[in-house]
Amino acid sequence: MKILIIHTAFIGDIVLSTPLIKKLKEKYPDSSITYVTTPVGSSILRNNPNLSEIIEYDKRGEHKGLKGLFLLGKRLKYKNFDMIITPHRYLRSSLLTWLTGAPVRVGYDNSSGKLFFNKKVHYDKSKHEVEKLLSFVEDKNDKYYGIELFPGKAEKIRVDEIWSENHLENKKIVAIAPGSKWFTKQWPLEYFNNLIDDLSKRKDTAIILIGGREELLLNIKETDKTINLIGKTSLLEVAEVTRRSHVVLTNDSSPIHIASAWKNTHIIAIFGATVKELGFYPWSKNSQIIENNGLPCRPCGLHGGKKCPKGHFKCMLDLKPAMVLEKIEEKLNQITI
Incomplete structure (x- = not known):
């Protein structure tokens, strides 16, 4: 067939x-x-x-x-x-x-x-x-089918080099994907930068920034604890980076789904204009969503938009860096290297 x-x-x-x-x-x-x-x-x-x-x-x-x-x-x-x-x-x-x-x-x-x-x-x-x-395949099977991605030998060698060059073997890795095609799905960059500052104070942790070429112009903070791979990796290399990461922090964007391929990677997804009820929340069971549940204006669209239709952008602005940092550190503190 x-x-x-x-x-x-x-x-x-x-x-x-x-x-x-x-x-x-x-x-x-x-x-x-x-x-x-x-x-x-x-x-x-x-x-x-x-x-x-x-x-x-x-x-x-x-x-x-x-x-x-x-x-x-x-x-x-x-x-x-x-x-x-x-x-x-x-x-x-x-x-x-x-x-x-x-x-x-x-x-x-x-x-x-x-x-x-x-x-x-x-x-x-x-x-x-x-x-x-x-549902395109008719049967009565309730089996769980996970997302499957297959980084090859070339991708693994490339990520081996990144790990070796940056001495990441004994570090807790947080991969951060700060970009989104839609403004209202993107947590504010100043919040990401504040978070990076706070995470950089941890001696046991390294931060890897991931994203596509379209995100090269993002004014994202770099410290001695960050490795900036934005625009420098293929999608399967990004997949391999997320596989080796302990935590992936991302907006409601494709890194959610890429990281969902790995059961040992914990995903923290920030939802602003969109909600999980739209059907695009992390498929991985090892995940959590941070969102402002008290806003009647959410969701304001399937894909978000270029600006907040209400003009206040509370869905993102109310999610403070300290709140997200707490969730990340809670997970990192459970990990033994």
Whole structure:
């Protein structure tokens, strides 16, 4: 059986789909599974043993516009897939599903272009995103499927070098991801900087700053206890860094989901404009969320926004650095190196 997954959303969405890949392979052990995603999405899926092929859908380059979409559809049609699963709910992905000509085309019942599917799965807003994705595979199995990422030899060697160069072998590691695409999902930078100052006073702790190139301009504090890897690592290298970290502090952004791949990494997620009920809280059981539960204006959107619609930004400003520091130190003090 030849199965194709089409998912071209944000990095975190792609990471959250890895339990679906695992469940599909368990149900159809003799199948070959191909995954169509963005170039960035393909980089986080590399080395996954349950995938036979990853095909990049470059919306801004080779496959730009309708012509590019139809060219990719033609390529996929030649592969004669038996089943297409399309979690991405946007029209282009729905159309691409139809262009494959596959006999079974499955998507959500609220997708744009749902007419291109001949089988629809209910999009249950009350469920975690992983649970929604797992519903594409019909069975009565209540098994827990974790997020799976596979840093390879090159990524491990690179992170070995970082550990060696910075003498991290006997340190408690706190990885901090200060960035977010959306302003209202980002804890204030001055709060991050105050926290870094306080954590830097600990002799047993090192701080690693992680993030993408788009966060290079963040005015984040650096001390003799910080290692700034923002914009200097691949996504699988970030995954390996979070695997070796004792605590990961992050906004409601993709590092939540990357770090959720590791059961021994404790995740502290700061939620401002968004809430866990939207379905994108840490899938890892070794996690906690810090949020202001007393605000009736939360959530103010699925993805946050460029500014607080109420003008007070209390969802983040009321979460003081001392509160977050207490949670981190509580966890660090439980660790013996």
